[in-house]
Amino acid sequence: MGTGAASVLAGWRRRFHLWIDHGAGNDAVAAWIHRGLVLLICANVVAIVLESIPDLALRYGPSFKVFEAVSLVVFTLEYGVRLWSAPEHARYRGLTPARARLAYATSLPAVIDLLATLPLAFAMLGLSDLRALLLLRLLRFFKLGRYSPGMASLAAALHAERKALFACFVVLMGVMLMAASLMHLVEHEAQPDKLGTIPDAMWWAIITLTTVGYGDVFPITAAGKAVAAVTAVLGLVMLALPVGIVATAFAQEIHRREFVVTWSMIASVPLFGQLDAVEIAEVMQFLRARTVKAGAVVAHAGDPLQALYFVASGEVEIAVASGKARLDEGHFFGALTLDDVAIVSHSPCVTAATATEPTKLLVLDQIDFRALTARSPKLAAHIRAKAHR
Known part of the structure; x- marks a missing residue:
């Protein structure tokens, strides 16, 4: 070929x-x-x-x-x-x-x-x-x-908490065996056909613990009703435990994905390279998402760049003095101004930028950058020292 x-x-x-x-x-x-x-x-x-x-x-x-x-x-x-x-x-x-x-x-x-x-x-x-x-x-x-990104995040959350969920399953099996044994002990004489063996009682125990309650098997003695009451309360706890684990892990996974992707892009900028996690989190609060179509102009030739662009997905073709280059996911370009000093975040300086395919950008513009430095004097001092160096 x-x-x-x-x-x-x-x-x-x-x-x-x-x-x-x-x-x-x-x-x-x-x-x-x-x-x-x-x-x-x-x-x-x-x-x-x-x-x-x-x-x-x-x-x-x-x-x-x-x-x-x-x-x-x-x-x-x-x-x-x-x-x-x-x-x-x-x-x-x-x-x-x-x-x-x-x-x-x-x-x-x-x-x-x-x-x-x-x-x-x-x-x-x-x-x-x-x-x-x-x-x-x-x-x-x-x-x-x-x-569905949500389903992918849920799968990741289940994988991350697999040990905790397995522990919940082991505890559930232990409680079921204990409840079934007790119910068999107190009800086997009254109901030999339904609770005469522990395996028979295990069906009642798992149905009660999972709060399903079909009603096909139920205690008729006072001791059996007491065991059933305790088992029903334990069932609520056993149901809430894995639900809480999965819900917490799911929320953390979504937050972690957004934070890690954005944090890695910000940390790759030399201007922010020495910031700690707290300071980078402050920068993240001022980022704005922007989606552009293929062929859309991000920065026109001849216009001064007054924003910092992070490529979250897609690809952008930039024009520099030596020619053209393409930046894909994880790269950045643009320029900001601090104390009337231009801070170029791509070398050599970018003169124009065009999306070559559908692209998602995170943008830190000049106005938000000023608000960021005014809000955090420590961050502003660090950026100022970095810029002058």
Whole structure:
């Protein structure tokens, strides 16, 4: 393949990656693709549920099959495009295309995508009537996690607190065994058919501890009612404990993600390089988010830069005296003024900037910078000393 053709192919691969996987900024194509896939996933889940109703399956069976076939083709194409464009993913850019695709194929989202397309392979082999395929089709629901940052944060929170949650499970099992043993001890003579053994009593204990309370098994003796009352109260505690752990971890994960990403970008600026965490947190309070489309001008040529720009996602092409350069996620550019001294935060000085793709920026403008230095004299003194050096 010639150099020109390879360059064109790489450009299309980059574009498809931005459309189907990146989704930054206000890119209309990416937005429509993501919305379409989300709607298709939801429609598939609804169709699987409705297809289990005999009357609907008999009346609309052919329509369900056509919809399933179309969905399988779309999901297979999606998986193929994601696999093909994997070398453009930021996580795999340091790898060769083959190793990047292999690394992506073994990731959890890719495995879910692959399993969701397996019914098509089984159908081609004439095995489309297997009941086990229903579970593979339902896996498509978990594809929604790719389009929801909240679900990704929840998964990270569960992973971070896995030891605490496992400890809660162990405690729950211990309390269940204790409650079941006590209930068996006091009720086995009165109700030998329902609570005559500890395994029988374990069913009552777990239902009571989880506050479900089916009512199919209940104590009839005074001692049994006392055990049931204590078990019910313990059930409230056992239910609240993991809920509190997950809620706290989820809130911390969201805050941590926002803080770490922004903190790392601010700390990379030489002007703020020696600030401690408290001072960087003060700078973060004055940042404003800005989303620009591909081709949008961030800074016009000839206009003095009076703001500091952090590239949160996307890419910006800057013009400098020696030519042009491209800055992607994590980089910064711009200029601020303190005591009538220009502080250039990119060397050489940037004369113009244009977004080459949908981009999210964090901006610290001159007005907010003055408010920041006025609010924190210590921070202002540090920046002033850094600037004069």
